Structure formats: structure tokens, C-alpha cells
Amino acid sequence: MVDFKSLRLVEVHHGTQQLWQTFGWFGTTNRASAQAPTTSLGCRTFHALTATPLAHLRKRELWLSYGQALIDGLSLRQAATRCGVDKDTALRWRHRFLAAAANHRAEREGGIVEADETFFLESFKGQRHLHRPARKRGGVGQAWEHIAVLVVRDRSGQTADFPLERADTQHIAAVLRPLVEPDAILCTDGAAVYKAVSRTLGLTHRPINLQQGIRVLEGCFHLQNVNAYDSRLKEWLRRFHGVATKYLTNYLGWRRLLERYRQNITPVDCLQEALGRFQVQQLTRT
Secondary structure, three states, rough: OHHHEEEEEEEOOOOOOHHHHHHHOOOOOHHHOOOEEEEEEOOOOOOOOOOOOOOOOOOOHHHHHHHHHHOOOOOOOHHHHHHHHHHHHHHHHHHHHHHOHHHOOOEEEEEEEEEEEEEEEEOOOOOOOOOOOOOOOOOOHHHHHHEEEEEEEEEEOOOOEEEEEOOOHHHHHHHOOEEEOOOOEEEOOOHHHOOOOOOOOHOOEEEOOHOOOOOOOOOOOOHHHHHHHHHHHHHHHHHOOOOOOOHHHHHHHHHHHHHHHHOOOHHHHHHHHOOOOOOOOOOOOO
């Protein structure tokens, strides 16, 4: 297991550039992000966490414990208690740990691809000032107060989700174009917008008319895969009693992280994802 308490500095000078290339850090020259002092030999010293989301965070000996808190889906108060830190630190760590995972989504999906939108109530949780009148506790809000998230999932389990500025042809096509293979079959509900998107992208489309009670077409085209994922996502999010909209992408990435590793996830996996390097073999240590 990686001992993150004992991470040491990596010195870069003539003859040790190969070490940098091994870890993928060679070429970082930004003084502001690297915080690299210059020695009398002209050597620039970089920290092992330089230019990662975990840079400048302290108490590394607690990071594995916090990784386990992410796996367990603990609230901020519970995570703070487990790790022996205050609530503000637990909040800062949560979103530093999730910053890279929020962008780690499937890059390409093929075969039968299911797509459906799910909605989350806009939330200003944690902010001092609201831009609208306060809702009653448990209020469902108006239709325009919901954030649409397009969830796209193929039969191999590759998953991507995208909060949409608007659930229209332009915005949906923009996220599906680089994601869905040209020869894939797109399964959606019967909304007219998906017909337009499929025509725009030249995709084979199999709409499922749920309003007429149709659940499966030709024995294999359905939305059960993506709908099951949506259900797991929303059930898991209930423990947080509302998610601030500005952090929604982080929570979506958090859920994808748990789904990606399933029962095999470890705190080290969480730290590797937090570093933004999903195949890290080792870190420099004493």
C-alpha cells in the first residue's frame, strides 16, 4: 500500500529527467503551481503532488482514511469525525479529491447506447444569499428550477453524464457527437428532440415509446440499463439531503468512480483518481 505520509521531493536536474518522464511530470515549469525552489546547483525541486488537485493539502497521513470515507459515502460531518479534522477541511478535501474524477467519464461508447435525461432541483446549498425566494423544506420547485443531466451508457457499462444548459437538439448533439460511435444504435425515449439529434448525427435510432407502455423493442432495445443507473444515482444522493448545483458535476463523478470499481475499490484507487492519473503504478517514497 502506498504510504502517502512519506512522499518525498523529487529533484530534477541533469541525469534525472527520466524519473520525471516515468511519472508524467516532466516539463512542469509553472512556478505558481509547482512552488519549486532553486538550489545553488541550479536544480529546480518539485513536490510529488505538484500540479495535481491534492497540491498544498496537508495531513497526508489521513488521506487514505478520507479515501475510505468517499467509498463509504459519508456525510461531511461523518467524514470529519472519522478523520479527526474540522468540517471545513472535510469539505475542501472532498472537492479536491473529486475534481479530477468529475472529468473522468467514458470517452467513446458503441454498440447499443442508451441515453436519457434525469433532473436535479437547482440548489444554492451553502450560499449566504439566494437569487430567488426560499422554497419550503421538501419543495419540488418549478420546472425551470431543475437542472437536466443527460446520462449515456452502453451495454458494456461505459458511462458518461453531462449537465445541460438546455435539453435541446443543439446541446444534446454537442455532447453525443464526440462520444457515440458512428455505427452505434442509439436508444432513447420517444421525445422528438432525440429524433432530431439522431438525424443530425446520422445515428441509427430506436425510440422506446414509454407512454404507450412499450418497454422493449425487438427483444434487445430498451432503456433499462440507463434507467437503473439513474435510480442508483438518485438513491445514493439522498444521503446528502441536497447537492449544491455548483458541485453537481463532482457528485456525478463520485458516483461514476464507485460504479467503475464496484466492490473492488480501495482508498488507493480514490487517491490515484484524485491525482488525475488513473493508471499510476507507484509514487516516489522513502
